[in-house]
Amino acid sequence: MFQLSDEGKAFVKKQLARYEQKESAIIPSLYRVQDENGGWVSPEAIDHLSELMDIPASRIQEVMKFYTMFNQRPRGKYHVQVCTTLTCGMLGGRELCSFLMKEHGVKGPGEVSKDGKFSFSHVECLGSCDTAPVMQINREPYHESLTEEKALKILKELK
Amino acid sequence: MPKCTINGQEIEVKPGATIMDAFYQMDQKEKIAHYCYHPALSIAGVCRLCMVEIEGNPRLQIACNTVVTEGMKVNNDSEKVKEAVKWGMDFHLINHPLDCPICDQAGECGLQDQYMAYGKYDPEMAERKVKKRKVVDLGPRVVLDSERCILCSRCVRFTEEVTKTNELGIFNRGDRAEIGTFEDRPLDNNYSVNTVDICPVGALTSKDFRFRQRVWLLKDAETICAGCSTGCNVDVYFNKEGVFRLKPRPNEKVNGHWMCDVGRDTYKPLNRDARLLDARLSEGSKVEYMIPLMGARKAAEWVREAKADPKSVALVLTGQYSNEEYEAIVSTFKADVGSDRIFHWVNNPETFEKFDGLLFRGDRNPNTKGLLQAMQRHGSLNNTWNELVAALESGSVGTLVVAGPLDLSVFPDLGEKLASFAKAKRVVWLSSGRSDVVDACPSPLIQIPMRTHVEKTGTYVNHAGIAQTVHAALAIVPKALTLSEVADVIAGRDVKRGNAPAGVGRRAQNEFTAHRGAL
Ligand code: SF4
Numbered sequence A: 001m002f003q004l005s006d007e008g009k010a011f012v013k014k015q016l017a018r019y020e021q022k023e024s025a026i027i028p029s030l031y032r033v034q035d036e037n038g039g040w041v042s043p044e045a046i047d048h049l050s051e052l053m054d055i056p057a058s059r060i061q062e063v064m065k066f067y068t069m070f071n072q073r074p075r076g077k078y079h080v081q082v083c084t085t086l087t088c089g090m091l092g093g094r095e096l097c098s099f100l101m102k103e104h105g106v107k108g109p110g111e112v113s114k115d116g117k118f119s120f121s122h123v124e125c126l127g128s129c130d131t132a133p134v135m136q137i138n139r140e141p142y143h144e145s146l147t148e149e150k151a152l153k154i155l156k157e158l159k
Numbered sequence B: 001m002p003k004c005t006i007n008g009q010e011i012e013v014k015p016g017a018t019i020m021d022a023f024y025q026m027d028q029k030e031k032i033a034h035y036c037y038h039p040a041l042s043i044a045g046v047c048r049l050c051m052v053e054i055e056g057n058p059r060l061q062i063a064c065n066t067v068v069t070e071g072m073k074v075n076n077d078s079e080k081v082k083e084a085v086k087w088g089m090d091f092h093l094i095n096h097p098l099d100c101p102i103c104d105q106a107g108e109c110g111l112q113d114q115y116m117a118y119g120k121y122d123p124e125m126a127e128r129k130v131k132k133r134k135v136v137d138l139g140p141r142v143v144l145d146s147e148r149c150i151l152c153s154r155c156v157r158f159t160e161e162v163t164k165t166n167e168l169g170i171f172n173r174g175d176r177a178e179i180g181t182f183e184d185r186p187l188d189n190n191y192s193v194n195t196v197d198i199c200p201v202g203a204l205t206s207k208d209f210r211f212r213q214r215v216w217l218l219k220d221a222e223t224i225c226a227g228c229s230t231g232c233n234v235d236v237y238f239n240k241e242g243v244f245r246l247k248p249r250p251n252e253k254v255n256g257h258w259m260c261d262v263g264r265d266t267y268k269p270l271n272r273d274a275r276l277l278d279a280r281l282s283e284g285s286k287v288e289y290m291i292p293l294m295g296a297r298k299a300a301e302w303v304r305e306a307k308a309d310p311k312s313v314a315l316v317l318t319g320q321y322s323n324e325e326y327e328a329i330v331s332t333f334k335a336d337v338g339s340d341r342i343f344h345w346v347n348n349p350e351t352f353e354k355f356d357g358l359l360f361r362g363d364r365n366p367n368t369k370g371l372l373q374a375m376q377r378h379g380s381l382n383n384t385w386n387e388l389v390a391a392l393e394s395g396s397v398g399t400l401v402v403a404g405p406l407d408l409s410v411f412p413d414l415g416e417k418l419a420s421f422a423k424a425k426r427v428v429w430l431s432s433g434r435s436d437v438v439d440a441c442p443s444p445l446i447q448i449p450m451r452t453h454v455e456k457t458g459t460y461v462n463h464a465g466i467a468q469t470v471h472a473a474l475a476i477v478p479k480a481l482t483l484s485e486v487a488d489v490i491a492g493r494d495v496k497r498g499n500a501p502a503g504v505g506r507r508a509q510n511e512f513t514a515h516r517g518a519l
């Protein structure tokens, strides 16, 4: 059973006190859970949060599933998030993601490559439409104006 | 009190009332499309169909979330509004499967009704529809078809605000957004079927009702639920094959807009397969069937024979009958039989005082209050059950008349009580339900079929003392009797069969109307 560390729990309590509506504390708390749970939010983790925050699990799950920055499944060491919203979508974001997945022998978003190194996901607008298509790896700065070659090269360089 | 004009009609509303409230107040809720608004839930403003035009306001507004101000001039019949609603409808239909022919909601569907009024009739969508989960087993009583869902969020607000159980949520975003429960945990609370009622489309359907009848083949009539002492107001839906479902009818004083799931099942004992159809006389291994009225005559004979010693006749009453019947039977016992041995069978002493905080009560009888009032009027309130048991044990009860349960399932002590009743020389058992336990009673016993509350006119007093009169809606076992009729036979009076259904409920004239269900 997943449990937040004592500091994690203290963090969540602090967030709860911080906002007028306690639902506002869901996002920062989910981030914390994701960080402490190896990069994804498990159902047990939501149950734990629900108890800690006294917010129904369904409410937390709604937030978690709405935002693409929360992972619903275990991820690889490098989690590659390709934007597929409007501009990136029009400039080949989806195709780019499919290409990268194929190159790494991954069947679909959410799956982890055999060596455990990569996982991929489509994400909603990263806010960098002028340099579409873009991708983000873990929580690092964006890689912009991508082409298939450029993106593949970036991934190849990752240890 | 702000005054406003709606479609040319002037109306005064409470301060803070919305335009939608004004439509409801004018009893014109059918005139305004609304899927997400529900009078008993918070305002969501998500379906965008309740568009109105407000004079001086360049943009259309939603009626459900716009507060009426003094002198406001509102209409929802201009071309501009119709155009907006038409396109709004079309958006709702983009991913809707349009499987009306196999959808249980067809005939009482908000989407169908609005489409007839505002449809575009020519879908221009060339894209493929988004596929979502179908036939999702949401819980013991509810099935979900996510493709039909228009995400009005009524069901979510219901579990959040009314039951406060929070099972439901809207997960994912955009065109992948879907109703569901956290990790598919069951939607399992005692009010879950209300989500089916408030779902404006066929996304949530009731496991019990789905595929059993097309709704346009059913008639409905107003009655109450006899499942507990709350006495929720309900509509009973039936046809000549029997009763198929109950749905709550709003009554702020009694049940608001809801009813419980336990109450939903109370139509089952009304149907013929659960009923006692003829009078049944059993003496030892000899069994004889006769029409109910003959059975009542036989019972009257037994009562008369024991009458030489009025003390040897006793009457047991359950809280399942109407005021009128209690009055008739109790006064007959007092005046004509001359016995004051009248007892109240409390079927559920342990749960009697229980209340779930919403509607459901531990007293599983519709009219315990009425019964106690009748007993009090006739001075038999102080008779205790122990006196009856003592009399039965000592063999001093010649004929015992039991006005037994209409719903046998809420009398868990049936077997135990019958064993004790069997100590009387003869037992007259009045009930609408058929039961092996009763059939097996060793002493001479006559069972007489009784009418249920939907088959007779009568008044029921709920836990709060609210008296509700319901009228006969249909006849399921037409030969069955009421307690009043049995009283007449016992007293040797002419039987007035005044309780035959006086025509069915309010939809008798037009049983194929499409406008049903609450939008
Ligand atoms: S399931 Fe029905 S009530 Fe619930 S959001 Fe969908 S359409 Fe509305």
Ligand code: SF4
Pocket (backbone or CB within 6 Å): B225, B226, B227, B228, B229, B230, B231, B232, B255, B259, B260, B261, B262, B263, B264, B359, B360, B361
């Ligand atoms: S609360 Fe009682 S009266 Fe109301 S529906 Fe349930 S059982 Fe019937």
Ligand code: FES
Pocket (backbone or CB within 6 Å): B033, B034, B035, B036, B037, B044, B045, B046, B047, B048, B049, B050, B062, B063, B064, B065
């Ligand atoms: S937006 Fe007003 S009823 Fe839905």
